[in-house]
Amino acid sequence: MAYRKRIAVLSGAGVSAESGLLTYRDNGGLWDNYNPMDVASDKAWKQNPGLVLDFYNTQREKLQGIRPNDAHRLLASLEERFNVDIVTQNVDNLHERAGSTRVLHLHGEVTKIRPENSCNEADGFSENLVVDCGYSKVVLGDLAPNGAQYRPHIVFFGEPVPKIERAIDIFSAADIVLIVGTSLSVYPAAGLYRYACPKAPIYIIDPADIPVHDSRIIHIREKATTGMAAFLEMVQ
Ligand code: OAD
Numbered sequence: 001m002a003y004r005k006r007i008a009v010l011s012g013a014g015v016s017a018e019s020g021l022l023t024y025r026d027n028g029g030l031w032d033n034y035n036p037m038d039v040a041s042d043k044a045w046k047q048n049p050g051l052v053l054d055f056y057n058t059q060r061e062k063l064q065g066i067r068p069n070d071a072h073r074l075l076a077s078l079e080e081r082f083n084v085d086i087v088t089q090n091v092d093n094l095h096e097r098a099g100s101t102r103v104l105h106l107h108g109e110v111t112k113i114r115p116e117n118s119c120n121e122a123d124g125f126s127e128n129l130v131v132d133c134g135y136s137k138v139v140l141g142d143l144a145p146n147g148a149q150y151r152p153h154i155v156f157f158g159e160p161v162p163k164i165e166r167a168i169d170i171f172s173a174a175d176i177v178l179i180v181g182t183s184l185s186v187y188p189a190a191g192l193y194r195y196a197c198p199k200a201p202i203y204i205i206d207p208a209d210i211p212v213h214d215s216r217i218i219h220i221r222e223k224a225t226t227g228m229a230a231f232l233e234m235v236q
Contacts, residue, residue: 007078008174009086010192014181014206015224016094018069025183042158045151050140056152057137059110063092064135071224072098074232085170089182089189091154106163106189112153115144164188171195177202178231181224184211203231
């Protein structure tokens with residue numbers, strides 16, 4: 001079988017913007033209305049877990065009725081010709097719903113919950129304890145079979161990122177890097193492209209200026225849907 005080039009994709013909130021989900025840091029974005037330290041940090045979970053649960057209940061509810069857009073679909077279609085891994089910072093499930101088969105959620109998944117005591121260094125997020133809660137609300141007092149409070153299956157600010165090693169492996173093996181719809185403000189995700197080999201081109205699809213400089217970068221200054229169509233032409 002012929003060798004299929006490996007594409008490592010890093011996606012962010014911008015890829016879901018045309019589906020109707022807010023990004024975090026654009027004008028009017030989620031972090032304009034919430035302080036992430038109050039609703040999405042390890043400290044917030046300790047001090048005010050009810051507020052954190054409410055915040056993620058709202059995000060889960062917003063996902064109802066939202067559909068993948070052409071950018072998600074074009075990313076999925078890359079699998080027809082390439083060996084594709086998507087490392088997403090998004091907590092939505094739109095890549096999977098568009099048909100992508102290898103999606104690594106670096107920051108967790110909003111439709112999933114786990115017992116608050118399930119995270120330990122030996123087994124990462126104890127994937128076997130992660131429960132798909134769909135679009136339901138989770139409240140204080142919702143307990144897992146082991147008696148612990150359920151929490152969102154989200155990597156809060158201040159917590160380690162258990163899947164980062166796997167993500168580094170993906171980027172280290174890439175022939176082509178594709179970064180779509182992320183402000184590259186959150187580490188370690190923002191530094192992943194640096195693991196790609198020096199010959200790998202780095203495509204960035206984002207309508208805004210990008211905060212990184214590297215001679216390998218090809219900036220497609222478009223929204224995700226039209227940018228993905230342009231990218232597909234470029235890698236014909
Ligand atoms: P940001 O909100 O920081 O960045 C969104 C990026 O998408 C910006 O660069 C926009 O210019 C771009 N954008 C906006 N509309 C777009 C469109 N239609 N097509 C393409 N790009 C568009 O979101 P992320 O970089 O994903 O983490 O944020 C990273 C992390 O910060 C998130 O995973 C979340 C957040 O705090 C946690 O909560 C742990």
